[in-house]
Amino acid sequence: AVAAEIARWSGPGRTADGHDVAILANVQDGASARAATDHPVTGVGLFRTELAFLDRASEPTVDEQTTLYREVIEAFADTPDPAKIVIRTLDAGSDKPLAFVDAGVEANPALGVRGLRVATAHPALLEHQLDAIATAAVQAGATPWVMAPMVATAAEARAFAAQVRDRGLVAGVMIEVPSAALLAPAILAEVDFVSIGTNDLTQYTMAADRMSADLATLTDPWQPAVLTLIERVAAAGAAAGKPVGVCGEAAADPLLACVLVGMGVTSLSSAPAAAAAVGAALGRVTLAACRAAADAVLATADPADARAAATAALQS
Ligand code: PEP
Ligand code: MG
Secondary structure, eight states, rough: HHHHHHHOOOOOSTTTTTOBOOOEEEEHHHHHHHHHHSSSSEEEEEEHHHHTTTTOOOOOOOOHHHHHHHHHHHHTTTSSOOOOOEEEOOOBBBBBBBSSOOOOOOOOOOGOOTTHHHHHHHHHHHHHHHHHHHHHHHHTTOEEEEESOOOOOOHHHHHHHHHHHHTTTTEEEOOOSSHHHTHHHHHHOOOOOOOOEEHHHHHHHHHHOOOGGTTTTOOOTSHHHHHHHHHHHHHHHHHHHHOOEEOOOOOGHHHHHHHHHHHHOOOOOOOGHHHHHHHHHHHTSSSHHHHHHHHHTTOOHHHHHHHHHHHHHHHH
């Protein structure tokens, strides 16, 4: 019965009692953005721009980049409301090296010059990318949201937001480093929105490589330490009146999605194939039950207990 319900589900994200939650797609180029519109998503919650450039030996020109960003924005041009499109600036380095970004030799690339840190060494890369996004936005008549990966401090968020707002765009940062989660109120004061990257937030909170199959027990977003940080960020967003998304694969887990909504997360973005199951799960529960599930998981100290507590709270 649940499988049939998921197969039929095509609505916007909404709990049984009418609390709206945006369900969005993670994409990597125009083709994947167009393919995402076959799923019940209302926009793009994470455009991983670095993935579009993995095969490039040199930096794409601003014109080439403009065409790419416009393609993704325009993939959702036919939706009834202006679609939310969140573009992430280059997250080069570590598990996503780019040939045209010289990272040098690093002993610990995951803790090295990756994400926004690259812009310190190569400021023109970020300037060019923001110029291209701004031009694409004007051409498409849209206002994309732009966010930086791997932000660790409020000062980084402030500097990035200034560059984005100078170009008339909406500025945000990813929360995927524990320091950013712990300082969420200060970071939220600098930006218009945040989006929690649970893949890296889990890796860095648990000190466990996200690429290691041997460490899967640790790289589990149900780890209560990770859930505790997510709850702090969501609460800080609610207090600031600013959107808090989740764009890691945690957002693809229907049970965890209900917990995240209960914590106050306002949008969920993941591989588009997960959207129907997440939407169907939200449609079966009330916001009060989601809040009870959030409270229940925060009282646990073990991922299995957290899952059981969430299941029990959502069934009652
Ligand atoms: C994350 O870290 O959760 C995230 C969404 O970014 P990426 O997986 O691209 O590092
Ligand atoms: Mg990440």
